[in-house]
Amino acid sequence: MTERSNSLSEWLEARLPVISAFRREYVDFAMPRNLNYLWNFGAFATIALGLLILSGIFLALNYTPTVTEAFASIEMIDRQVSSGWLVRAIHMGGVSMLFASLYVHIGRGLYYGSYKAPRELLWLTGLGLLLLVMTTAFAGYILPWGQMSYWGATVVINALNSLPVIGKPLAAWLLGGEGLGNTALHRIYVLHFVTAFSIVGFVVLHVAALHVAGSNNPTGIEPAKPDDTVPFHPYYTTKDGLGLCLFLMVYAGLIFFAPDILTLADNYAQANPLVTPRDITPEWYFAPFYAILRAVPSKLGGLLLAAGSLGVLFAVPWLDASPVRSARYRPILRIALPILFLAFIALGAAGMHPPTGFWLWISRIAVTYWYLYFLILLPYLPRVEIPKPLPSSLQEPRG
Ligand code: HEM
Incomplete structure (x- = not known):
């Protein structure tokens, strides 16, 4: 059996060396030995992103992107679809967990100067990710077609309209006409999907850029001696693993004990273009x-x-x-x-x-x-x- 699996891995290696590439980049990869727990937050963001995509696919199976049915389809997911409430809570909680991880991740980068040469491109790909995550979250929030979805989007569209010369035509072009209607909702749904999957591609680029320069560390100086570094596995697989247990506990706490703590009650009322909420x-x-x-x-x-x-x-x-x-x-x-x-x-x-x-x-x-x-x-x-x-x-x- 071992002989057979060895020959299979040799066969694969000769044609597509993914196993050795994985070993080089994720098992033996040299990491500074002094990283603190703030270096866990990239892994947290990756896990939150994975759960968002997975839960998003299941939500999409039952969601209808039309002005008349969007709100009801979300209510149906919450009340009638088997475990639908759980999938939705994972998705909504995941957004907060992702943003919280990202804000700490960026703060860590600013504090330890991880943006400085030779990691400028790593920083820029990270910011590209932030913009994509923001766009995806903005588009996603409109989909349930609640009061805050509608009026939040209206605030942003009005801001876009205020751009001189290009503002109005740009907004009309993006929305497929004046204001928020079926065409706009459909486009926003497509945008949500496209940006969500582009994030995955960008993360690959981000981590590739990280693996060229290697990780920074709390001292900000580069490792000089061989024993300044340790292999990623088992040292950081265990450290990231422990951090992930705590991260998932907080995430589970949010989902099971306070699923609505971070959302606004107004969004449980269907969008009504004739009634503006008191505070948006x-x-x-x-x-x-x-x-x-x-x-x-x-x-x-x-x-x-x-x-x-x-x-x-x-x-x-x-x-x-x-x-x-x-x-x-x-x-x-x-x-x-x-x-x-x-x-x-x-x-x-x-x-x-x-x-x-x-x-x-x-x-x-x-x-x-x-x-x-x-x-x-x-x-x-x-x-x-x-x-x-x-x-x-x-x-x-x-x-
Ligand atoms: C979906 C979004 C993101 C994901 C999944 C992600 C993932 C990761 C991962 C797994 C690492 C290695 C582990 C770590 O150092 O924490 C990392 C490192 C890094 N990320 Fe991100 N990242 C994201 C967004 C960002 C953003 C928004 C920025 C900054 C604007 C950024 C800047 C960096 C930098 C500078 C490093 C290297 C840190 C160091 O070695 O000191 N990332 N990222």
């Missing part, structure tokens, strides 16, 4: 950008600010002028960056409240800091900041 509130993962959209009185200004807040991330590898990667050795950045994280959380809270008084000012202060951090601090801070001495190896105890 986005899902939590879009709230920071929604707050930026509303931080200024001009619609176009808000749209440009919100798009720009993501746009600056693309320039980060070139904006950061410091030769030191990890914030661990950058005393001022080490304070400035957590403030950026707080600003992001504050924007999220502001996005869930009406844009008046206190919350309006919170969003204005936070968005100002966002731009200040990327456009002023990253390029100019290295002129005044004195970095701490870097360790000579990954194994040196933390000073």
Whole structure:
């Protein structure tokens, strides 16, 4: 039997060397020995994505993309289809788990300078993924055709319409006519599918780029000696495995104990173009950008600010002028960056409240800091900041 399987693997190896490629990239791959648990979040995102695609396929079997039937078909999945409620909870909870993983994943990258040379393309493919995930989530949220689906989409279409010259024709072209109707819903359904599967392709590209440069690590210095690294298996398969158990426990907790905690009650009422909800509130993962959209009185200004807040991330590898990667050795950045994280959380809270008084000012202060951090601090801070001495190896105890 072993002889036969050996000869089969040799036969395959000579024609399509997938087994040796897998071994090289996922078993023996050299990993820095000092990675902390923040390096688990890429794996979390991958698992959440896998579960989203799988549950999405089962939802699609029972969903009808028409204005008259979409809402009822979702209700049917929840109430009549066998285990439909579970599949839907996995799908809805998965979106939150994916975004939460991604925001930590990006924060980790910013803190340890994982975007710096030679990992710029890795960073850019990651941002491509973020845009695709956002587009997929936005399109997916419209599909149940609830009040928030309809009015949330309306806010975004109005923002698009505010673009001079191209805005209106672009919106009409995307939606296949004026406003949200059957044609638009059908297109949004197709968009949801296409972007979801493109994400999988992009993840392959992302991980391929990672395997060219290798993983960064908390010190930000490259492994120099052979014993600075350990093979991916068994060291990080077990570490990722433990992390995944905890991740799946939180995910299961969300699905089984609080499936509705992150969704809005308004979306359990069917879309009604004649009744605008009192407050149009986005899902939590879009709230920071929604707050930026509303931080200024001009619609176009808000749209440009919100798009720009993501746009600056693309320039980060070139904006950061410091030769030191990890914030661990950058005393001022080490304070400035957590403030950026707080600003992001504050924007999220502001996005869930009406844009008046206190919350309006919170969003204005936070968005100002966002731009200040990327456009002023990253390029100019290295002129005044004195970095701490870097360790000579990954194994040196933390000073
Ligand atoms: C669906 C979305 C994504 C998936 C599935 C994903 C997956 C992964 C995986 C599995 C890793 C290796 C493990 C780890 O370092 O955590 C990784 C590394 C990395 N990802 Fe992502 N990623 C995604 C989105 C992003 C985004 C949005 C960014 C940043 C804008 C990003 C930037 C990076 C960087 C810089 C690394 C290397 C980190 C290091 O070695 O320090 N990724 N990603």
